[in-house]
Amino acid sequence: MDPQPHSSDTPGTAARRILRSTFGYADFRPYQQTIIEQLAAGEDVFVLMPTGGGKSLCYQIPALLRPGTALVVSPLISLMQDQVAALQANGVAAACYNSSLDGDAARQVLARLHAGELDLLYVSPERLLSDGFLGRLQDISIALIAIDEAHCVSQWGHDFRPEYARLGGLGEHFPGVPRIALTATADAQTRTDILRVLGLEAAQQHVTGFDRPNIRYSVLEKHKPFDQLLAFLEARPEQAGIVYALSRKRVDEVAGRLAERGLRAAAYHAGLPAGQRRQVQEDFLRDRLDLVVATVAFGMGIDKPNVRFVIHYDLPRNIEGYYQETGRAGRDGLPAEALLLHGQQDIVTARRLVDNTEDADQRRIELHKLNAMVDFAESRVCRRRILLNYFGQSLEQDCGNCDICLDPPERFDATVQAQMALSCVYRVGQRFGVKHVVDVLRGLDNERIRRLGHDRLSTYGIGSELSEQEWVSIVRQLIHLGYLTQDVANYSVLKLTERARPLLRGEQDLELARPRVRERSRGKRPRAAADGGPYDEALFEQLRGLRRRLADTQGVPPYIIFGDASLIQMARAKPRDPEALLAISGVGQTKFERYGSDFLQLITAWCETQTS
Template identity: 40%
Template sequence: MESAVNDGQSTNGKRSESEPISPHANPENEGPASQINVKRTPVSANKGTETEKNDPIGSAKQILAKVWGFDEFRPLQEEAVVDVVQGRDSVVVLPTGGGKSLCYQVPALVREGMAVVVSPLISLMKDQVDGLVSNGVSAALVNSTQSDEQKRETAARIRRGEIDLLYLAPERLLTNRTLDFLTTVPISFFAIDEAHCVSNWGHDFRPEYRGLRILKQRFPSASVHAFTATASQRVRDDIAEQLDLVSPSVLVGNFDRPNLTYRMIRRDNALRQIMSVIDQHRDESGVVYCITRKEVEQTAAALSAEGISALPYHAGLDDATRQQNQDAFIREQVNVIVATVAFGMGIDKSNVRFVIHAGMPKSIEHYQQESGRAGRDGLASQCVLLYSGGDLMTWKRILELGDPSNVEEAMQNVRAMADLCTGVQCRHASIVNYFGQEFDADNCNACDVCLGELNLVDDPLTLSQKILSCVIRLKERYGVSYTVKVLTGSRDAKILESRHDQLSTYGLLGEHSVAAVRTWIDQLISQGFLERYGEYNVLRMTDSGRELLQRKGTVTLTQPAKSSGGRSARSSAADSWEGVDRGLFDRLRSIRSDLASQRKVPAYVIFGDAVLRDLARCRPSTLEKLSNVKGIGERKLADFGEVFLEEIDAYCGEHELSRDETIVVRSSGAVSGPPKPKGLKGAATEKEAFDLFSQGKSVAEVAKKMDRATSTVSGYLVRYLEEANVTNAAAWVAPDTIAVIEAAMGASEDGRLKPIYEAIAADRSVQDDVSYEEIRIVIACHRNRKTSTA
């Protein structure tokens, strides 16, 4: 009953699907027992009930909090969700990490019927379904890796109305058998992920996506929603036309990713430069992109030889090896994946802390997507691009092997990418400007330009004149490399044979490095004073360049700062760790890894890094407090709450740490947001403790009366002291102990408690042990006294 399976691998590493759903068919997901009890409202004609029309976002927000543990949608998510709930066709462009998935996953639990998600990758489908199931959502996928029995069970569950979201590849969906089967069940809407694949103008066109136009014909009452991370106006219009969308809502998010720090560095010693970035992110996940398969293999081997946990990934590997390497990376069994662009589209790994390009991508669209795989969880992450003038020629050779008629347009994209690399404007501003948006900040504080990692040349005009004069004297017949050799005084045989060592500009920049001179020529090109032309990319001067030669105009040239940006990179990463107890984070990470291995899912499906960092910041003392952390919904609280709480209890007991700390958000936004607002019960509990402390009750007395852990009550007390501005700790700490602590406070220059504790422990005159809780109490009162007298 099944048609032949076509599960081949395309040249860029994407798997394809052509087998339909069996009319009898279930993936390796849990059945109805895994569902979360969400009350859904029937949608009349897929346009929503009157309640949904009047308040389409109300039930969606309830589900967002109940299932995913978030109180609010991100920018533009709410508008996208409203369109889906109300059944209006839409095109949604949100950058990687912007939360596209929730835009269709939440409405699938609001609307009656089953939502169908179209995705090009088996790995992406499985990751998303694993994540949904772990949140208690009834989701399924069908692909050719499954047995006939699994497919039959899925089909049966669909007939029984037990599945809210079904994931399919476009090839499988478009078979007559699958389409016929789906017409027999209520379909609420279709969500098309990676929708730029629909457009011939997109950067990853796939002919099979064009067939999705039939959905509006076969399912006229179901709305269709296209989602992508990158699409120009031209591509957005083409998506709507090709899918035959009816008066679609078009939503375009902000292309800026403020948590990413961009650096564009001329490639010098690639391995050394790559290692420098990895050293800043030891034991963290990262991706290294290379242009060719050969470079992937060489780089992966070199990193492994340096003791880095790294594996290769490219379309030339056999299916089994490629899948094993990807799974090892996703499940945190390996830290670094070295890959061609065959890796990554739709990889739903949230905690990638760095992306390194060992060569220049072929377009800004590709760079936006590939670099955007870093920091999907909103935490600070680093994107470093190592480029060389030779990358242009590499891409030209690769493109000429493809469609010859499209080479010139593709090379325009390559040159735009080269201009970004060599430009001297803010990287964030340059990227969003390229996509037609305005950047509203003077300094992003998150790129090599704005961080001052590129030094300005003192006299760029004179330096530019020297370079332009050399191009003129070479009669505009040579490329960048040859011009650099002349300027730096090379004794290359060709230069001597051509007698170019006799030119007045020969050796004019001999005191500078070849890399520096190449960079300046690239910057003159990017600023429009020079241009490459012809088959051999020879240099010639533009009209603006001729004016500059006469000292008319303004030019900016830079050179790398001696610091190479390492300090700024570490500072940015440090900001995102502010307030996190690293020891506790590592313990929680280990627990997460164990749970993920047991369940055979990626680690981030259990909890993302952002959740673990918040847990290691606030150190919740109860399940109620733990539920207040963003990203922990009801199902995950039930499944994992006790396990993580036990680990937090044990760690805090070992280190005498306070509990239920408030998360402080820096103005830079580097630190993730505070926990969700406390419920009335939580607020009343703390108020009760404050009332008891105001009566002079001790920590032990309050803990006993409230049936709370001593460490939790100590945390209440410190907050009470701060709010009530108490200056005398005598009600809670013995006077002799107060004197001992205050005498030892000078041992800590940065406010840390450990130096004070150790100084007291080393003082043989002190007879009794002093606890960390007592030190905190005394310091809080001491700080209040200083504030009062200031």
Template identity: 50%
Template structure:
């Protein structure tokens, strides 16, 4: 590792040592090599291209998919004393001319640009005369047709690679399964020997998945631990997004809505409030979030089933980017499975794509229904592994299992004898022997499966049917009516009658009495709590004066370290992780004064 890279890590970013494979990657790229970097969110991917761009001669060119993400990165870099800028459509003609003058004069370390802007012929021609230190393609999974955030403009970046063939190129992502990784390497002609796979584990994130009984009540209970903290609530539809945000506002939360159907100015204003706030909840569709760099998101909740494990991993990964403990909650039910299945079948995608999407949905349902460690299932999907984590709901409270072969045979037989066209609720009523007008009218009170399932209650039968769907023993009618039919695997099951272990549904969670502090809040000791809050207030004041997000001043993690170390001088403060020279010069006196007041 070059002394220059370590010096930059300390003086610019305020850290004494690299983490994990960062040092190897930085050294590899400084030497002029290409690199594919797969590293979990919060693992420090940005440093892997930022430091080589500063060390190597020329300007680093960073391809990024979103204007908001570029602006966030540039603001944070400038706070740290790095010469960075973004080239985008929001610049005025005068700003654009000034920026190009700086680029030609070699006055920038890093230039961020969207792929659509970069691919314009005039931009490429102007860059021909610029010395480039490297080309970094962030969120590189966007170029894969199998990636969940496919962007057609990313596919055209091979033209840029060819045009600047002698410039080291990097592709970076936190979310790429094996097919996606292979496609990225092939498309950007990066060798396997230049690939750095740092794993997918986010040990600070706690995963929890619950059956959707009463989503508002479940969400309200979940949020009780997060007073004064920021988070994201994901919904499937625009309508659900707006209704949930309004409901949370009625409960006293500072909640905002975000979806693709909103006016652009309103979306941008809400995103700005979320980025700059310290206790804001964003209620959003998947239109929100890719590349969100806010490190102090303490929770992510899904009140509808996400589209795939990749989407779930990336969306939950927006929590706890600062490494502090954070929580996730996913709610799902039978209706979610039917709706997601219908989305796949009604899409205009080719059959190969539909098959892939069905496999992705099956994998997600396997994660939702597993009786084992959720983290193990999640990581195995990406080809990674871990020991049982102890930091997910199934590790904390292992679900009970029962031999469910007889129950499955009864359910499948009931589906068959009612004509394979009725939904979950009707099948359960027949199994329980419920006497009502519809069942009597259709004559299903006279079939052999009427009332044969009274050993289980309604809640258990719904859980059994949901697991049979997840196991592909039962299919859901995709015309919108939600009728159940026996899948080919179900017919094989009825013929072979193998052992089948199923989960016993967990009882509904009782309302919490005394609300515990969140895990992140518990990272601050009682003795340091008042000082930590005072440091946060000072940070907020400074951020408002500069109109920047508070976390670009200092992360919560740095404030926790300051509160614990209580430095009394500039030299002592320089030893706190996350305090680089530029920030020490700019903010040291103000924060040292707050610490002195609490001595």
């Protein structure tokens, strides 16, 4: 249990003390302290924060500030186990209660719960909502309820789970207990649905942004994709990474071919025996495997901070899934990469899967999301601007850390063409999608245009000199840049934004990218999000070796001891006394007491050998 706050502490002071002494961090990240203070004060909160942005601390610290046990609803056993292991390493009394426990272990967890010995208890939605467990909790002091991966409650979300939708009743079961819903992946429609389903319309809302500046986004058109994959991997030996593919057959094939070439790679998908899946996950977490080739079944519960890259071997079906999966790279804030390989056959296959969806409304939603994913893959606009715009966040300038920014396409003055497109959207009443607007611009003679009278509009045929591909590219870029929006709830019709007004009035010029058939990666290394300066790489490897030995002895993944970011700081600062080691980010009091002497001894010996 964490030391009790001093009686004179303000909530902010107490939270900061726990941040430093328990978790080893000197400062809060943006929004964290406000969220923590609101939740600790008993308010309901909704948090949208990118993967690696520090969501967990937003409920873990209030759990230590408020009396009672915090309940954390989590969708996957592996996610619970990972979070609990990390908390226990920091000296926090945490446990999970799920189907992975045998009878004795389950009884021990319940005994600790009833004895008031747990700060946090992680449970699945099914277990939490069972009649027996809800009844048991009526006699327990509940500090707060945290609903992680909250996008699972929404049918608009990319990972809808019906059992999650029942969590809306928690407010009635536990009146007066503050609730916090957290997600890293939700567009505006999904956010609205989360608040409605969970009954959190009156909650404090914090949308902190989606940007992960340490991740470099790159897209390559498929051309012998396995050779492209090999070329990428050979330039990054012994780095940890995940390769996603859409089918189990493709996963097995790619993993097998990588293993044949001597790479430490293994397959992971739902068709494999449970024991084999557990072993692959364990080997990856403990750095015995460098690569996992997987379907999207892998990764949601993986908190491994030193994943250096994520590769999509096939086109994902939606941007939410793509964003969440790429977010598993670089959780430690160090440079990371996201490579997407895509081809026309991927699009055909994905659309066929969507067409097989029986529910018409769900099929329409999935088709819109797939089209947005295709737009991202085929666009010549800064990748990060497209991603952020999709989630309702604008980026005023290109990011400088994606393939488009690092290898820019040819650009042209598109002011006139943009005005034509925007004017056409307005003339058709802002009630039609991309294809119809492009057909009107090009002056197509078809029954629908004649029936609607759109062949009599002033914009009919004014863009006949451009091809359909060129106009689609222009309209897509206008969407990505925020001049147009697509109304997903209304058949993806195009609508003008306020940003379009000065462009239509001729008050500004606009450059766009010319579409190009393909490009190749230039192989530049990703830059750091924040360069802390050079460090002793040989010492870093020695520290990694010590970390691995300690982890093997204790039976935990190496990053539970210390993350790579902490080891890099040690290799840079070379702390040789307790005060200096405690100043390293990620070194809290409990970890210092457990491992501090080992790391100080190694660093001191290393420094002495360098000066002798």
